[in-house]
């Protein structure tokens with residue numbers, strides 16, 4: 561039923577401890593409608609987290625605000641339990657006036673911090689549920705130009721509250737060269753606006769292989785993503801997850817075709833624990849101390 565994800569093979573010693581009890585990981589996807597958010601989540605966890613119920617509403621009935629939905633799944637792998645939650649934000653950027661479309665998303669992230677703080681302040685702290693957002697995938701439209709004002713505004717509002725991971729949506733619509741140039745432009749825009757995206761840590765005592773893996777992952781950011789729910793036939797007779805075109809097949813799981821494998825590796829395998837740790841000890845802690853200062857404590 562549930563496809564193999566790979567989180568149970570996390571190399572980290574620290575991790576194995578928390579893993580025995582089971583653990584929670586929450587990812588958020590943000591981006592304009594139609595950029596492939598729901599499809600990517602399906603692809604990522606190799607399952608239909610999003611049941612096929614989506615009946616498009618007539619445009620007159622479109623919600624007037626950004627709706628936040630969250631979907632959870634319990635996954636067990638090699639005896640390790642993971643409660644995976646995906647927070648979707650349909651409608652972001654869809655409105656005539658998008659000036660405040662970041663707001664409900666910030667409020668949602670802060671409400672999760674609040675809920676965690678409230679549990680920490682309880683006398684009985686044994687059963688703390690961690691619903692904080694550990695990673696936010698921000699979908700960039702594959703325009704080939706630069707970031708749009710709404711992208712910059714969103715990332716500036718969010719970067720101190722969540723691990724921000726930019727991705728180029730629908731990368732199969734661009735050539736390899738276009739992707740390379742677009743990545744460079746996105747990164748320089750991000751640097752110019754002092755936006756902090758999540759940076760994979762490199763430890764001094766890490767072995768060469770782990771270091772190479774970290775550098776390989778870092779070199780792909782922003783990840784060029786292709787998602788697909790479908791299995792298609794390649795010209796040489798293989799069956800792959802991908803998207804078929806008259807000129808050939810783009811394979812989701814082929815690292816020569818897109819960065820999907822690297823993104824999954826970063827999220828689920830290499831940095832899941834680091835993303836959780838950074839959320840707790842830096843992002844949440846900053847927010848908490850700011851809040852306590854504001855209350856005069």
Ligand code: GDP
Nearest residue numbers: 593594595596597598599730731732785786787
């Ligand atoms: P969402 O509104 O962001 O959740 O987007 P969906 O996941 O619903 O996808 C919108 C449409 O784009 C669907 O027709 C998908 O099949 C298609 N789509 C999703 N991912 C990709 C992709 O990587 N490449 C291309 N070309 N189309 C995609």
Ligand code: MG
Nearest residue numbers: 597598599650
């Ligand atoms: Mg969707």
